[in-house]
Amino acid sequence: MTLMVDYCPRCGSVYQKNMRNMCNGCRDELDQKLNRCLDHLWRHPNSTTEQLSAATGMDMQELYRYIQEGRFSYNHPNLTFPCECCAQPINRGRLCNHCLGTFREAFPAPAPQPQAARATGGRATSKVLYTSRNNSRR
Template sequence: MTMLMVSNCPKCGKVYQKNVRNMCQECIRSFDNELDQCLNYLRDHRKATTEELSEGTGVKVSQIVSFIKESRLLLMSYPNLTYPCNSCNSPIRQHNLCATCRIRIVSDVNEMKEKEAKAKERGIGFQIRDRFQR
């Protein structure tokens, strides 16, 4: 018995036969089409921003962002393409967070560590006092 591996296409919800691209044939076709459109546009407008590319091709910004994240559009080749920071949506070209958010998160983590360290000191203090009282 052969089991047909079917699933719902994550993009359009239609039932499709599973494949390496993880979407149905129709979505693969429109995906490839949109990528082609972007690449064609960028061939003439290497310095386009993500917004300009979206306007020029009609491809959604979110789709362009996933092209970038899947390395189908290489930021190295296009100096003005950006994708949004995971936290505040400002345009970035590396990491998942902009510099401001990275600094904020690092200082949040440091603050937490400091608090933890202080709590530990207090904890040890209590233990010592306990021992003295015994």
């Protein structure tokens, strides 16, 4: 028999493993912070990430992670996080359009390889789709 326990990555306490991979105390704390953010966004839908952080007391890095995970709806265009390459503010994905274009130019996608034709033994094949039963054989 094995115990399904682990150390919480946030506080270091021992907890029974669950889907969120953290102890109940840290889970409740994060849920409260997320609910405060959602309440603030409900009242002030045009808030920026900095304004949301200041109003709720939530760390910017946590907000960035929540935005990247999609915990806030995309109806809030002012909630941004930095591009992983140039740190420009973006709403979704990992790279801004400029950096994405640069990577596409630097590493073009390879041309699709044509599939080898199947050996049919020299005869033509065709597929037939029967949509009704042939009643003449009865």
